Amino acid sequence: xxxxxxxxxxxxxxxxxxxxxxxxxxxxxxxxxxxxxxxxxxxxxxxxxxxxxxxxxxxxxxxxxxxxxxxxxxxxxxxxxxxxxxxxxxxxxxxxxxxxxxxxxxxxxxxxxxxxxxxxxxxxxxxxxxxxxxxxxxxxxxxxxxxxxxxxxxxxxxxxxxxxxxxxxxxxxxxxxxxxxxxxxxxxxxxxxxxxxxxxxxxxxxxxxxxxxxxxxxxxxxxxxxxxxxxxxxxxxxxxxxxxxxxxxxxxxxxxxxxxxxxxxxxxxxxxxxxxxxxxxxxxxxxxxxxxxxxxxxxxxxxxxxxxxxx
Amino acid sequence: xxxxxxxxxxxxxxxxxxxxxxxxxxxxxxxxxxxxxxxxxxxxxxxxxxxxxxxxxxxxxxxxxxxxxxxxxxxxxxxxxxxxxxxxxxxxxxxxxxxxxxxxxxxxxxxxxxxxxxxxxxxxxxxxxxxxxxxxxxxxxxxxxxxxxxxxxxxxxxxxxxxxxxxxxxxxxxxxxxxxxxxxxxxxxxxxxxxxxxxxxxxxxxxxxxxxxxxxxxxxxxxxxxxxxxxxxxxxxxxxxxxxxxxxxxxxxxxxxxxxxxxxxxxxxxxxxxx
Numbered sequence: 001x002x003x004x005x006x007x008x009x010x011x012x013x014x015x016x017x018x019x020x021x022x023x024x025x026x027x028x029x030x031x032x033x034x035x036x037x038x039x040x041x042x043x044x045x046x047x048x049x050x051x052x053x054x055x056x057x058x059x060x061x062x063x064x065x066x067x068x069x070x071x072x073x074x075x076x077x078x079x080x081x082x083x084x085x086x087x088x089x090x091x092x093x094x095x096x097x098x099x100x101x102x103x104x105x106x107x108x109x110x111x112x113x114x115x116x117x118x119x120x121x122x123x124x125x126x127x128x129x130x131x132x133x134x135x136x137x138x139x140x141x142x143x144x145x146x147x148x149x150x151x152x153x154x155x156x157x158x159x160x161x162x163x164x165x166x167x168x169x170x171x172x173x174x175x176x177x178x179x180x181x182x183x184x185x186x187x188x189x190x191x192x193x194x195x196x197x198x199x200x201x202x203x204x205x206x207x208x209x210x211x212x213x214x215x216x217x218x219x220x221x222x223x224x225x226x227x228x229x230x231x232x233x234x235x236x237x238x239x240x241x242x243x244x245x246x247x248x249x250x251x252x253x254x255x256x257x258x259x260x261x262x263x264x265x266x267x268x269x270x271x272x273x274x275x276x277x278x279x280x281x282x283x284x285x286x287x288x289x290x291x292x293x294x295x296x297x298x299x300x301x302x303x304x305x306x307x308x309x310x311x
Numbered sequence: 312x313x314x315x316x317x318x319x320x321x322x323x324x325x326x327x328x329x330x331x332x333x334x335x336x337x338x339x340x341x342x343x344x345x346x347x348x349x350x351x352x353x354x355x356x357x358x359x360x361x362x363x364x365x366x367x368x369x370x371x372x373x374x375x376x377x378x379x380x381x382x383x384x385x386x387x388x389x390x391x392x393x394x395x396x397x398x399x400x401x402x403x404x405x406x407x408x409x410x411x412x413x414x415x416x417x418x419x420x421x422x423x424x425x426x427x428x429x430x431x432x433x434x435x436x437x438x439x440x441x442x443x444x445x446x447x448x449x450x451x452x453x454x455x456x457x458x459x460x461x462x463x464x465x466x467x468x469x470x471x472x473x474x475x476x477x478x479x480x481x482x483x484x485x486x487x488x489x490x491x492x493x494x495x496x497x498x499x500x501x502x503x504x505x506x507x508x509x510x511x512x513x514x515x516x517x518x519x520x521x522x523x524x525x526x527x528x529x530x531x532x533x534x535x536x537x538x539x540x541x542x543x544x545x546x547x548x549x550x551x552x553x554x555x556x557x558x559x560x561x562x563x564x565x566x567x568x569x570x571x572x573x574x575x576x577x578x579x580x581x582x583x584x585x586x
Binding site for chain 2: 020040041043045046048050051053054055056057058059060061062063064081082085086089090093094
């Protein structure tokens with residue numbers, strides 16, 4: 001996902017002389033290519049995320065499009081106030097195209113513990129005005145987002161997984177990135193709305209019910225700020241029960257809040273429930289799905305909730 | 312500097328000082344003491360034409376970029392910007408009033424201000440980004456960044472102080488309004504900076520130092536600093552007095568948060584009426 005993003009950016013950097021790439025001393029094999037190909041437009045600011053954001057803002061004020069790259073919890077929380085002041089507030093007056101590329105969504109750094117796991121970002125980044133939030137589930141969606149990010153002038157937070165994830169989308173499937181969601185499975189009565197890694201879990205649960213001849217719907221939601229709200233409401237309105245699942249803390253303004261607010265705002269008559277991570281940090285090393293089960297956001301819990309509704 | 316220019320700058324200093332007091336009289340929430348220490352610097356930058364700017368086209372590509380990181384302490388810039396035509400002078404009557412675009416802390420909705428100010432420690436890093444961008448564009452424009460010494464406690468400054476010399480940002484000019492007082496006390500009694508000259512030197516900045524209230528010297532040093540492009544970022548440490556020219560405020564450890572009652576301002580302005 002990360003490497004596809006960087007690889008896809010290369011032709012844009014070749015075409016557009018005004019794209020800068022900044023890293024807070026965080027790399028990848030593809031990034032080595034970017035460093036070699038564009039030495040005048042690549043800067044490693046060192047392990048200094050506050051300066052990463054401020055330098056990015058300065059470049060963007062002068063009309064450059066900037067990609068700033070670091071580990072997800074550090075590019076959001078270490079420098080949150082720099083993002084708020086020099087991207088969120090400033091971009092309301094002066095146009096800025098700064099793309100914060102954070103690697104390590106949710107528990108994706110499974111063995112690195114609570115400092116490297118990123119469970120707060122969906123809610124805290126969603127609370128900033130003027131900033132868009134992209135949370136893809138696979139490399140195909142990620143790849144399609146790159147061109148969109150070059151052309152859409154605003155600050156953005158791009159939440160990428162640290163681990164390679166299987167493709168969900170077909171490269172040839174037309175996708176409207178600006179719409180912000182994709183109905184992966186049409187179902188009856190029950191719909192799961194998920195983002196990022198959890199969309200893989202939702203599809204696994206779809207398979208479980210398919211074997212029982214029950215069709216549930218699955219919506220992958222990847223733009224967590226501006227999206228086609230009416231279109232999404234139209235789909236949600238077809239269901240009797242919606243359950244959201246996210247790899248982030250629950251009840252704090254993330255995907256759950258977005259969907260619940262939309263349902264209330266549009267006056268939809270649908271029962272809605274949410275799954276997300278329990279309000280605690282995790283020190284135990286374990287498989288990612290095990291950590292989800294342990295923190296109340298696993299496949300088992302998702303199946304149990306749906307079965308309870310269907311009873 | 313010839314005598315005529317010196318007299319002109321001194322006349323502007325007195326006028327800006329008085330206008331700053333008048334703004335504070337109408338809008339008591341404005342930070343007065345920290346706005347009085349950098350007046351000579353702002354006057355030299357704007358009226359001395361150290362800066363290239365165009366009031367009719369605030370984002371003119373050829374302008375020098377001035378980033379005012381010590382936002383609260385730049386109320387003295389309001390009358391200067393109005394006088395030079397960035398916006399109507401009548402607007403000065405409305406500072407801090409409902410509906411005005413000018414509050415106690417200036418933001419980029421005010422023509423002449425480039426960035427969001429008020430939260431400290433942001434300006435220098437943003438200035439570094441602008442300086443890199445100008446180099447990439449092969450622009451001859453300079454970046455000036457105005458910080459306070461209390462502001463230097465913010466760690467983000469030191470990330471930027473490491474960045475600028477390594478990237479040879481010799482188009483970057485940092486101006487330190489070194490008034491020695493932070494919010495609650497003298498910096499030496501809160502957390503001493505010890506020798507800033509040594510610190511900046513150790514970070515490989517070229518250090519200039521000046522009496523910040525000697526406008527001729529300030530002008531000369533700013534000009535010298537701006538012209539110097541030898542692969543090194545530059546800092547001018549301007550030694551100033553917080554609350555300059557106001558008895559009871561000047562040198563007072565708590566001056567940052569002190570307001571001056573309107574009657575006292577009238578008396579002060581009366582004393583200077585003949586100037």
